Amino acid sequence: GENVGLHLPTLSVQEGDNSIINCAYSNSASDYFIWYKQESGKGPQFIIDIRSNMDKRQGQRVTVLLNKTVKHLSLQIAATQPGDSAVYFCAESSPSGTYKYIFGTGTRLKVLA
Amino acid sequence: EPEVTQTPSHQVTQMGQEVILRCVPISNHLYFYWYRQILGQKVEFLVSFYNNEISEKSEIFDDQFSVERPDGSNFTLKIRSTKLEDSAMYFCASSVGGTGELFFGEGSRLTVL
Numbered sequence: 001g002e003n004v005g006l007h008l009p010t011l012s013v014q015e016g017d018n019s020i021i022n023c024a025y026s027n028s029a030s031d032y033f034i035w036y037k038q039e040s041g042k043g044p045q046f047i048i049d050i051r052s053n054m055d056k057r058q059g060q061r062v063t064v065l066l067n068k069t070v071k072h073l074s075l076q077i078a079a080t081q082p083g084d085s086a087v088y089f090c091a092e093s094s095p096s097g098t099y100k101y102i103f104g105t106g107t108r109l110k111v112l113a
Numbered sequence: 114e115p116e117v118t119q120t121p122s123h124q125v126t127q128m129g130q131e132v133i134l135r136c137v138p139i140s141n142h143l144y145f146y147w148y149r150q151i152l153g154q155k156v157e158f159l160v161s162f163y164n165n166e167i168s169e170k171s172e173i174f175d176d177q178f179s180v181e182r183p184d185g186s187n188f189t190l191k192i193r194s195t196k197l198e199d200s201a202m203y204f205c206a207s208s209v210g211g212t213g214e215l216f217f218g219e220g221s222r223l224t225v226l
Contacts (some may be wrong), residue, residue: 034214043117043204043217044156086162089156101215103148103156 001073012110021107023090028071032093034101035075036066037086044089047075077109085111115139117218119205124226129194134221136188136205145188146206146215147180149173156204162188195225 013019025033031052036044049055050064057064063076073090087108091101118137126132138145147159160170162180179191188207190200202222206215
Protein backbone atom coordinates (compact mmCIF):
# COMPACT_ATOMS: atom_id res chain seq x y z
CA GLY A 1 0.00 0.00 0.00
CA GLU A 2 0.95 3.62 0.10
CA ASN A 3 3.15 4.44 3.06
CA VAL A 4 5.51 7.34 3.14
CA GLY A 5 6.58 8.09 6.66
CA LEU A 6 9.19 9.91 8.65
CA HIS A 7 11.32 8.50 11.44
CA LEU A 8 11.44 11.61 13.65
CA PRO A 9 8.55 14.00 14.13
CA THR A 10 10.75 16.82 15.55
CA LEU A 11 14.40 17.57 15.00
CA SER A 12 16.24 20.27 16.95
CA VAL A 13 19.54 21.44 15.50
CA GLN A 14 22.01 24.08 16.56
CA GLU A 15 22.41 26.95 14.12
CA GLY A 16 25.35 26.26 11.84
CA ASP A 17 25.18 22.51 12.24
CA ASN A 18 24.06 20.12 9.52
CA SER A 19 20.56 18.65 9.59
CA ILE A 20 19.48 15.27 8.35
CA ILE A 21 15.80 14.54 7.88
CA ASN A 22 14.79 11.00 7.02
CA CYS A 23 11.89 9.44 5.18
CA ALA A 24 10.87 5.86 4.51
CA TYR A 25 8.65 4.78 1.68
CA SER A 26 7.10 1.41 1.06
CA ASN A 27 6.30 1.38 -2.65
CA SER A 28 9.35 0.23 -4.55
CA ALA A 29 7.65 1.18 -7.83
CA SER A 30 7.75 4.90 -6.98
CA ASP A 31 10.15 6.58 -9.36
CA TYR A 32 10.22 10.21 -8.33
CA PHE A 33 10.60 11.91 -4.97
CA ILE A 34 10.37 15.48 -3.77
CA TRP A 35 11.23 17.24 -0.54
CA TYR A 36 8.98 20.11 0.44
CA LYS A 37 9.35 22.73 3.14
CA GLN A 38 6.27 24.15 4.79
CA GLU A 39 6.42 27.23 6.94
CA SER A 40 3.61 28.01 9.32
CA GLY A 41 0.45 29.09 7.50
CA LYS A 42 1.95 28.64 4.05
CA GLY A 43 1.80 26.14 1.26
CA PRO A 44 4.49 23.53 0.67
CA GLN A 45 7.55 24.91 -1.06
CA PHE A 46 9.70 22.78 -3.34
CA ILE A 47 13.23 22.16 -2.09
CA ILE A 48 14.74 19.43 -4.21
CA ASP A 49 13.74 16.36 -6.15
CA ILE A 50 15.33 13.12 -7.26
CA ARG A 51 14.45 10.42 -9.72
CA SER A 52 14.86 6.75 -8.99
CA ASN A 53 17.72 6.39 -11.45
CA MET A 54 19.86 8.55 -9.17
CA ASP A 55 21.07 8.02 -5.62
CA LYS A 56 22.21 11.55 -4.82
CA ARG A 57 21.36 15.04 -5.91
CA GLN A 58 22.73 18.30 -4.62
CA GLY A 59 21.26 21.73 -4.54
CA GLN A 60 22.18 24.90 -2.77
CA ARG A 61 22.98 23.81 0.82
CA VAL A 62 20.73 20.77 0.40
CA THR A 63 21.42 17.22 -0.65
CA VAL A 64 18.93 14.43 -1.18
CA LEU A 65 20.01 10.83 -0.90
CA LEU A 66 17.98 7.92 -2.18
CA ASN A 67 18.59 4.35 -1.11
CA LYS A 68 16.29 2.15 -3.14
CA THR A 69 17.53 -1.03 -1.50
CA VAL A 70 16.01 -0.06 1.84
CA LYS A 71 13.48 2.39 0.42
CA HIS A 72 14.90 5.35 2.30
CA LEU A 73 15.17 9.00 1.43
CA SER A 74 17.03 11.68 3.32
CA LEU A 75 17.40 15.42 3.14
CA GLN A 76 20.64 16.97 4.33
CA ILE A 77 20.78 20.68 5.04
CA ALA A 78 24.23 22.13 5.44
CA ALA A 79 24.95 24.96 7.89
CA THR A 80 21.38 25.11 9.14
CA GLN A 81 19.99 28.61 9.52
CA PRO A 82 17.06 29.99 11.54
CA GLY A 83 15.16 30.42 8.28
CA ASP A 84 15.29 26.66 7.79
CA SER A 85 12.90 26.17 10.71
CA ALA A 86 9.80 24.59 9.19
CA VAL A 87 8.07 21.27 8.65
CA TYR A 88 9.67 19.14 5.97
CA PHE A 89 7.71 16.61 3.95
CA CYS A 90 8.91 13.99 1.56
CA ALA A 91 6.59 13.04 -1.25
CA GLU A 92 6.66 10.17 -3.70
CA SER A 93 5.05 10.04 -7.07
CA SER A 94 2.30 7.56 -7.54
CA PRO A 95 3.56 4.68 -9.63
CA SER A 96 0.13 4.48 -11.18
CA GLY A 97 1.30 7.11 -13.62
CA THR A 98 -1.55 9.47 -12.99
CA TYR A 99 0.47 12.20 -11.37
CA LYS A 100 -0.49 11.82 -7.75
CA TYR A 101 2.00 12.63 -5.03
CA ILE A 102 1.83 10.92 -1.66
CA PHE A 103 3.16 12.97 1.22
CA GLY A 104 4.81 11.71 4.33
CA THR A 105 3.86 12.71 7.85
CA GLY A 106 6.34 15.55 8.15
CA THR A 107 9.29 16.41 10.39
CA ARG A 108 9.46 19.69 12.24
CA LEU A 109 12.93 21.19 12.14
CA LYS A 110 13.75 23.60 14.96
CA VAL A 111 16.93 25.61 14.64
CA LEU A 112 18.38 26.67 17.96
CA ALA A 113 20.31 29.94 18.13
CA GLU B 114 7.86 34.91 -10.42
CA PRO B 115 4.67 33.12 -11.46
CA GLU B 116 2.67 31.65 -8.62
CA VAL B 117 -0.50 29.75 -7.84
CA THR B 118 -3.07 31.99 -6.21
CA GLN B 119 -6.00 30.88 -4.10
CA THR B 120 -9.12 32.59 -2.80
CA PRO B 121 -10.46 32.96 -0.23
CA SER B 122 -7.63 32.68 2.25
CA HIS B 123 -10.10 31.77 4.96
CA GLN B 124 -13.75 30.81 4.80
CA VAL B 125 -16.07 30.02 7.67
CA THR B 126 -19.27 28.20 6.84
CA GLN B 127 -22.11 26.39 8.50
CA MET B 128 -22.39 22.62 8.23
CA GLY B 129 -24.45 21.65 5.20
CA GLN B 130 -23.58 24.75 3.19
CA GLU B 131 -21.91 24.69 -0.20
CA VAL B 132 -18.40 26.07 -0.52
CA ILE B 133 -16.39 26.93 -3.60
CA LEU B 134 -12.65 27.38 -3.32
CA ARG B 135 -10.92 29.07 -6.20
CA CYS B 136 -7.48 28.74 -7.66
CA VAL B 137 -5.59 30.35 -10.50
CA PRO B 138 -2.81 27.97 -11.53
CA ILE B 139 0.36 29.09 -13.24
CA SER B 140 -0.58 30.02 -16.78
CA ASN B 141 1.46 27.53 -18.82
CA HIS B 142 0.78 24.60 -16.51
CA LEU B 143 -1.35 21.73 -17.71
CA TYR B 144 -1.90 19.62 -14.61
CA PHE B 145 -3.91 20.78 -11.63
CA TYR B 146 -4.41 19.35 -8.20
CA TRP B 147 -6.23 19.82 -4.94
CA TYR B 148 -4.72 18.65 -1.68
CA ARG B 149 -5.93 19.18 1.84
CA GLN B 150 -4.22 19.32 5.19
CA ILE B 151 -6.09 18.87 8.43
CA LEU B 152 -4.43 20.89 11.16
CA GLY B 153 -1.22 19.24 12.33
CA GLN B 154 -1.48 16.38 9.87
CA LYS B 155 0.09 15.51 6.56
CA VAL B 156 -0.86 16.84 3.18
CA GLU B 157 -3.42 14.52 1.56
CA PHE B 158 -4.12 14.14 -2.13
CA LEU B 159 -7.69 14.83 -3.23
CA VAL B 160 -7.77 15.02 -7.01
CA SER B 161 -5.72 15.61 -10.12
CA PHE B 162 -7.07 17.19 -13.28
CA TYR B 163 -5.75 17.22 -16.82
CA ASN B 164 -7.21 17.99 -20.21
CA ASN B 165 -10.49 19.09 -18.66
CA GLU B 166 -11.13 15.91 -16.80
CA ILE B 167 -10.25 14.23 -13.53
CA SER B 168 -7.25 11.97 -13.98
CA GLU B 169 -7.24 10.54 -10.48
CA LYS B 170 -9.05 11.03 -7.19
CA SER B 171 -8.62 9.73 -3.70
CA GLU B 172 -11.16 8.02 -1.48
CA ILE B 173 -11.61 11.35 0.29
CA PHE B 174 -12.94 12.89 -2.92
CA ASP B 175 -16.47 11.52 -2.68
CA ASP B 176 -19.67 12.70 -4.34
CA GLN B 177 -19.73 15.83 -2.20
CA PHE B 178 -16.66 17.11 -4.01
CA SER B 179 -16.33 18.35 -7.56
CA VAL B 180 -13.78 20.27 -9.57
CA GLU B 181 -14.13 22.49 -12.57
CA ARG B 182 -12.03 24.61 -14.86
CA PRO B 183 -14.74 26.94 -16.07
CA ASP B 184 -12.84 29.50 -18.09
CA GLY B 185 -9.32 28.37 -18.88
CA SER B 186 -7.72 30.17 -15.97
CA ASN B 187 -9.64 29.31 -12.80
CA PHE B 188 -9.68 25.89 -11.19
CA THR B 189 -12.34 25.41 -8.55
CA LEU B 190 -13.10 22.92 -5.82
CA LYS B 191 -16.72 22.69 -4.74
CA ILE B 192 -17.93 20.98 -1.61
CA ARG B 193 -21.66 20.53 -1.95
CA SER B 194 -22.72 20.01 1.64
CA THR B 195 -19.92 20.66 4.09
CA LYS B 196 -19.33 18.50 7.13
CA LEU B 197 -17.41 19.32 10.27
CA GLU B 198 -14.61 17.00 9.18
CA ASP B 199 -14.12 19.03 6.00
CA SER B 200 -12.43 21.69 8.11
CA ALA B 201 -8.89 21.85 6.80
CA MET B 202 -6.45 23.85 4.72
CA TYR B 203 -7.05 23.21 1.05
CA PHE B 204 -4.09 23.61 -1.28
CA CYS B 205 -4.25 24.00 -5.00
CA ALA B 206 -1.20 22.99 -7.01
CA SER B 207 -0.19 22.92 -10.63
CA SER B 208 2.60 21.49 -12.73
CA VAL B 209 3.84 21.76 -16.27
CA GLY B 210 3.94 18.03 -16.83
CA GLY B 211 2.58 14.99 -15.10
CA THR B 212 5.75 14.47 -13.12
CA GLY B 213 8.05 17.09 -11.79
CA GLU B 214 7.71 19.94 -9.38
CA LEU B 215 4.29 20.80 -8.02
CA PHE B 216 3.80 24.47 -7.34
CA PHE B 217 1.48 25.05 -4.42
CA GLY B 218 -0.68 27.99 -3.55
CA GLU B 219 -0.81 29.50 -0.09
CA GLY B 220 -3.96 27.56 0.74
CA SER B 221 -7.56 28.28 1.67
CA ARG B 222 -8.48 27.58 5.24
CA LEU B 223 -11.99 26.17 5.55
CA THR B 224 -13.70 26.16 8.91
CA VAL B 225 -17.02 24.33 9.15
CA LEU B 226 -19.11 25.13 12.20
